[in-house]
Amino acid sequence: MLTFETMKRRLIVLGFLFCEFAFAQTINFAFLKEIPLNADAFFGVDSFDNNYYSLNNVFYKTTPTKTYQYQNLALGAISSVSIYNPLELVVFYKDFNTVIILDNTLNEIEKLHFLNETISLVAKAGKNQLWLYNTDNQQLELYDYQTKSILAKTQTQSVLLPLDLKGTANLAWIKTNDHLLVYNNYGTMVKSFPFKFDNFTLLNDDEILFNRDSDFFLVDNKQGPIPLKTSFKAEATSFVNDKLYLFFNKRIFIYHLLKN
Numbered sequence: 001m002l003t004f005e006t007m008k009r010r011l012i013v014l015g016f017l018f019c020e021f022a023f024a025q026t027i028n029f030a031f032l033k034e035i036p037l038n039a040d041a042f043f044g045v046d047s048f049d050n051n052y053y054s055l056n057n058v059f060y061k062t063t064p065t066k067t068y069q070y071q072n073l074a075l076g077a078i079s080s081v082s083i084y085n086p087l088e089l090v091v092f093y094k095d096f097n098t099v100i101i102l103d104n105t106l107n108e109i110e111k112l113h114f115l116n117e118t119i120s121l122v123a124k125a126g127k128n129q130l131w132l133y134n135t136d137n138q139q140l141e142l143y144d145y146q147t148k149s150i151l152a153k154t155q156t157q158s159v160l161l162p163l164d165l166k167g168t169a170n171l172a173w174i175k176t177n178d179h180l181l182v183y184n185n186y187g188t189m190v191k192s193f194p195f196k197f198d199n200f201t202l203l204n205d206d207e208i209l210f211n212r213d214s215d216f217f218l219v220d221n222k223q224g225p226i227p228l229k230t231s232f233k234a235e236a237t238s239f240v241n242d243k244l245y246l247f248f249n250k251r252i253f254i255y256h257l258l259k260n
Contacts, residue, residue: 030255030256031253031254031255032243032254032255032256033254034251034252034253034254035251035252035254036250036251036252037051037053037247037250037251037252038055038250039053039054039055039060039247039250040053040054040055040056040057041053041054041078041081041236042235042236042238042245042247042252043081043083043236043238044083044236044238044240044245045238045240045243045245046083046086046240047086047240047241048063048086049063049064049241050062050063050086051252052081052083052089054078054081057071057073057077057078058070058071059071059078059081059091059102059106061089061104061105061106068105068106069106070091070100070102070106070108072093072100074096075093075095075096075098075100076093076095076096077093077095078091078092078093079092079093079094079095080092080094080121080122080123082122082123082124082166082167083124084123084124084167084168085124085127086104087103087104088101088102088103088109088124088127088128089101089102089103089104089106090102090122090123090124090130092119092121092122094119094120096113097113097114097115097118097119098111098112098113098114099111099112099114099119099122099130099145100112101145110145112145114132117134117135117136117137118134118135118136119132119133119134119135120133120135120162121133121162121164121165121174122165123165123166123167123172124167124168125142125143125167125168125169125172125185126169126185127169128144128145128146129142129143129144129145129151129169130142130143130145131143131165131167131172133159133162133165133174134153137156137157138156138157138158138159138160139153139154139155139156139157139158139159140153140154140158140159140165140172140174140183140187141153141154141187142172142185142187151185152185152186152187153187154183154187154188154189155187158189159174159176159181160176161176161177162174162175162176163175163176163177164199164200166200166202168202168205169185170184170185170205171183171184171185171190171205172185173200173202173208175197175200177196178194178195178196179192179193179194179195180192180193180195180197180200180208180210181193195212196212197210197211197212197217198210198211198212198213199211199234199236199237201237201238201239202239203239209237209239209244211234211237233248234246234247234248235247235248235249239257242256242257243255243256243257244256244257
């Protein structure tokens, strides 16, 4: 098992390795702190430094002063959570084909039951919008849950066997077994990266940090994957406000991104 000091040293190495790849700026990391987190799954940190996680199938949001929670036993296990918009949090229950939209205090805004189609992946898009993967048609859809209408979609059977979906107002990223596919909000593929990986985190609309086993890579929509050749493990990652959060062994390790 990796110790805290080992992880810290390895992430420092990661910062130096970032510098070896000469972008227009020098990139480095500075360790800030470590905090314990008793969680089964870590969903990330928002721009207000609030943490989102689940424990025993209860969804939690912790602020510097308060803890909120949401639980819906009737819907089974939580499949995924999207915190892209902290005012429209998305909790997906795949077993019941149901999406719950929560406000910033984890009160229900909307409950969406998809009765006529099978949805296997969900992510937040723009205001009142979701990215959905329709298993029946094997396509990605941009869905407005206020008007109950599909705004855009890919062609039928255009996306096969997706494993993960993340989104913003402008783009959707789909992980398959051997590709990372990027789509815009017109349903058009704008990029396809042919490689395998375990998890990925959005830094912004142009850059993604992902890992395969213990190796981390930076993905730039313009340049493709850049290996960072580090060797530390993270069960989940989050990036916001120039801070990198690594969840490992029920702890969050926080680093500040330095740009020169």
